[in-house]
Amino acid sequence: MSHGFAPEVRRAVLAHMNDDHRDDNVLIARAFGPDPAVDTAVMAGFDGDGGEWAVGAEAVALRVPWLGGPITERAEVRREIVALYDEACRRLGVVPRPH
Numbered sequence: 001m002s003h004g005f006a007p008e009v010r011r012a013v014l015a016h017m018n019d020d021h022r023d024d025n026v027l028i029a030r031a032f033g034p035d036p037a038v039d040t041a042v043m044a045g046f047d048g049d050g051g052e053w054a055v056g057a058e059a060v061a062l063r064v065p066w067l068g069g070p071i072t073e074r075a076e077v078r079r080e081i082v083a084l085y086d087e088a089c090r091r092l093g094v095v096p097r098p099h
Contacts, residue, residue, distance in 0.1 A: 003048025003072045010045065013077055017043040024085050029055045031088035033062045048072055051081065 005013075017025060022042075028051075029041035038056045045052040050065040066080040067087060082099055089096040 003070065005047065005074065005077070009074050009077075013046065013074075013081075014043050017081070021085075024081075024088075025053060027088040027092060027094065028064065028084050029053050029062055031091040032064045032084070033060075036092070046077065051084065 025041040025043055026039065029038050030036045033041075033053075033055055035056065040057065041053045041055045041062070042059075043051060044054040044061070048066075048070045050063055053062045053064070054060070055062045064084060067083045068076075068080055071077065071080060086096050088094075
């Protein structure tokens with residue numbers, strides 16, 4: 001069974017991603033989802049095994065496993081989202097911004 005994070009951790013991470021990293025959400029959706037032309041995506045959830053995004057106008061669910069494997073700590077969430085962002089940039093030929 002996947003690790004579940006506390007509600008306050010989920011709220012904080014999702015608020016941060018959807019307020020401060022909207023473009024990153026879209027890059028991740030383009031790189032890991034079936035439609036490289038999507039223009040909207042919001043992070044909808046996450047657990048110890050991966051992140052979830054609602055993609056496009058239809059809010060199609062996209063689940064992306066963490067690249068480093070299962071996690072259990074809040075600090076690991078940031079590390080794994082950054083890894084997804086970096087991999088998305090690599091796949092799409094986008095120069096990543098510094099972290």
